[in-house]
Amino acid sequence: MNMKRMMVLGTIATVAILAGCAQPGLGGGNYTRGQVRGEQTVRLGIVETVRDVTIDARDTGTGTLAGAAIGGVAGSTVGGGYKANAVGAIAGAVVGGIIGNAVEKNNNDRKGVEVTVRLEGGKLIAVTQEKDEEFRVGDRVRILSGQGSTRVSRI
Numbered sequence: 001m002n003m004k005r006m007m008v009l010g011t012i013a014t015v016a017i018l019a020g021c022a023q024p025g026l027g028g029g030n031y032t033r034g035q036v037r038g039e040q041t042v043r044l045g046i047v048e049t050v051r052d053v054t055i056d057a058r059d060t061g062t063g064t065l066a067g068a069a070i071g072g073v074a075g076s077t078v079g080g081g082y083k084a085n086a087v088g089a090i091a092g093a094v095v096g097g098i099i100g101n102a103v104e105k106n107n108n109d110r111k112g113v114e115v116t117v118r119l120e121g122g123k124l125i126a127v128t129q130e131k132d133e134e135f136r137v138g139d140r141v142r143i144l145s146g147q148g149s150t151r152v153s154r155i
Helices: 003-019 062-075 082-108
Strands: 041-055 110-119 124-130 140-146 149-154
Touching (some): 110 140
């Protein structure tokens, strides 16, 4: 196996491993280690509206770098001379970086939900979280708030 092929396969393996390092969940049932065993305020209410949203992924740069590396290596195999290889590597890195960034964003965006709740006292609040349970207008829900986050769950 030649060196360029080994580099391409190594880069692909690295991207696959990094893709498995998904972001922690942002839903009502996900807690960080720091949120465990902390007191939270509980309020009750009725769902007024539900709207699907997209939670934008963090841009880690991993997709861009991996795509640029793969594209650069693949592009360097184009042509027969030093200049052609260099031009191919640069073009491949640019195109690979653009594609890698798009793939990362597409794979890491999350489906979310914005839930508007009328609290028992009449006040309206809205909470946006990852869509890890279904809410319908009229559902009785509890709202947990504390330690920098608020979440909604059905009763």
